[in-house]
Amino acid sequence: STNASSIEEPIKPTFHVDHTQLLIDGKFVDSASGKTFPTLDPRNGQVIAHVSEGQHEDVDRAVAAARKAFDHGPWPKMTAYERQRILLRAADLLEKHNNELATLETWDNGKPYEQAAEIEVPMLTRLIRYYAGWADKIHGLTVPADGPHQVHTLHEPIGVAGQIIPWNFPLLMFGWKVGPALACGNTIVLKTSEQTPLSALYAAKLFHEAGLPPGVLNIVSGFGPIAGAALASHMDVDKIAFTGSTATGKIILELAAKSNLKAATLELGGKSPFIVCEDADVDQAVELAHFALFFNQGQCCCAGSRTFVHESVYDEFVEKAKARALKRVVGDPFKSGVEQGPQIDSKQFEKILKYINSGVENGATLEAGGEKIGNKGFYIQPTVFSNVQDEMLIAKDEIFGPVQTILKFKEIDEVIRRANNSRFGLAAGIFTKSIDTANTLTRALRVGSVWVNCYDVFDATIPFGGYKMSGQGREKGEYSLKNYLQVKAVVTPLKNP
Numbered sequence: 001s002t003n004a005s006s007i008e009e010p011i012k013p014t015f016h017v018d019h020t021q022l023l024i025d026g027k028f029v030d031s032a033s034g035k036t037f038p039t040l041d042p043r044n045g046q047v048i049a050h051v052s053e054g055q056h057e058d059v060d061r062a063v064a065a066a067r068k069a070f071d072h073g074p075w076p077k078m079t080a081y082e083r084q085r086i087l088l089r090a091a092d093l094l095e096k097h098n099n100e101l102a103t104l105e106t107w108d109n110g111k112p113y114e115q116a117a118e119i120e121v122p123m124l125t126r127l128i129r130y131y132a133g134w135a136d137k138i139h140g141l142t143v144p145a146d147g148p149h150q151v152h153t154l155h156e157p158i159g160v161a162g163q164i165i166p167w168n169f170p171l172l173m174f175g176w177k178v179g180p181a182l183a184c185g186n187t188i189v190l191k192t193s194e195q196t197p198l199s200a201l202y203a204a205k206l207f208h209e210a211g212l213p214p215g216v217l218n219i220v221s222g223f224g225p226i227a228g229a230a231l232a233s234h235m236d237v238d239k240i241a242f243t244g245s246t247a248t249g250k251i252i253l254e255l256a257a258k259s260n261l262k263a264a265t266l267e268l269g270g271k272s273p274f275i276v277c278e279d280a281d282v283d284q285a286v287e288l289a290h291f292a293l294f295f296n297q298g299q300c301c302c303a304g305s306r307t308f309v310h311e312s313v314y315d316e317f318v319e320k321a322k323a324r325a326l327k328r329v330v331g332d333p334f335k336s337g338v339e340q341g342p343q344i345d346s347k348q349f350e351k352i353l354k355y356i357n358s359g360v361e362n363g364a365t366l367e368a369g370g371e372k373i374g375n376k377g378f379y380i381q382p383t384v385f386s387n388v389q390d391e392m393l394i395a396k397d398e399i400f401g402p403v404q405t406i407l408k409f410k411e412i413d414e415v416i417r418r419a420n421n422s423r424f425g426l427a428a429g430i431f432t433k434s435i436d437t438a439n440t441l442t443r444a445l446r447v448g449s450v451w452v453n454c455y456d457v458f459d460a461t462i463p464f465g466g467y468k469m470s471g472q473g474r475e476k477g478e479y480s481l482k483n484y485l486q487v488k489a490v491v492t493p494l495k496n497p
């Protein structure tokens, strides 16, 4: 196998990290306490930079700045066209600084640089242009009420949006959050993940260069239970949007309810089925199922983490899935051709290794991988289990790592029942040549996204979100605007109806 070897000396990025302070009211400032925390390089656990740690007082300051920018403008009071032009200029700057952003993303997160530079940052740029397009297309309705009344609705921004994002796609998650909120005229306090605070600070600085007024987009780095909780429970925050684990999502909703009943959007965990039907081209199915699970080191909320394979193609599929995993190129994410870098941190690394052990102990067949790689950083071998049973932990829990679990099925009704037998409902993949099978499965699966003969298609226009415990609300596309708009009904009497 090629990916079992140890990982060589990490490549040093030739890049100076300029922005490590909090971004409040248009200025980079220290935290009130002066405290910092280190952000680590997942390739070796070494410190990249010390970042200002936002705490209660800093969240208060950031919310006050956002409040002032909302209540006194100019942002919500500008013409929509002016807001659009600022967002378009920001997108141009993101594009211009594509490689700096991608470098920060890879350094802080460990994902392959080529993927950051060619997929994630360009997707962010595209997304901001998409939302710029919405800015001047948001309008209410004329309502045909009974009686002599003239009735219309105004679609207004909600106010100050609190946004809490995870570490797996720091820049894309930043975009999914700030894009619709800004297009609708809200102001923002965004808390990045403590694992990956760097890239959003850089991106937010570019928005200011593009002409975003001070106080509209504030970035607070810091820890979840301190800065995140302060934001979710703040009385002056009108809306909270969160992406992360289901466990933390529950806390967010509770804090929102206990404080001021702020509206909440949640994008949470998953255990998404990828269903390979009996008519599938096995080579193509193997490649797509591999991508669905292993992309981004397996750190995707929508990872295709239950690979259901029809019994007639099962043995061939397992053999080929194993061969593909053994060929996966693991290494320093700055090296070209590398498909898989390290996991984000030691906590996730240990958790994944524990799940792998539990799979072995529960009697699943370890076909490939199963071990860490080297003694530095958080590298894990691409791992494949076959003979996985529904009640095993590795088939039920979100592992969030490079661990493929392959399950066998016989009947379509059976796979529908088993695929839906999960507390999650984020996404599903279907691999078949039959339109009838695809339609049957598509209608029956209780999930927010179905990818037929494709996976992880994340166009800015396509809504994304979860059924069941995978979340509430939809991000991206037109649907996301609802998260950031209030509807005001305006009624006036008609004198001469």
Ligand code: ADP
Pocket (backbone or CB within 6 Å): 164, 165, 166, 167, 191, 192, 193, 194, 222, 223, 224, 225, 226, 227, 228, 229, 230, 232, 243, 244, 245, 246, 248, 249, 251, 252
């Ligand atoms: P993970 O366990 O994968 O790190 P989390 O859901 O804990 O996922 O983290 C996602 C985001 O939620 C991060 O920005 C994190 O700081 C934040 N967070 C974690 N715990 C809390 C909390 N109690 N209140 C508010 N935010 C939190």
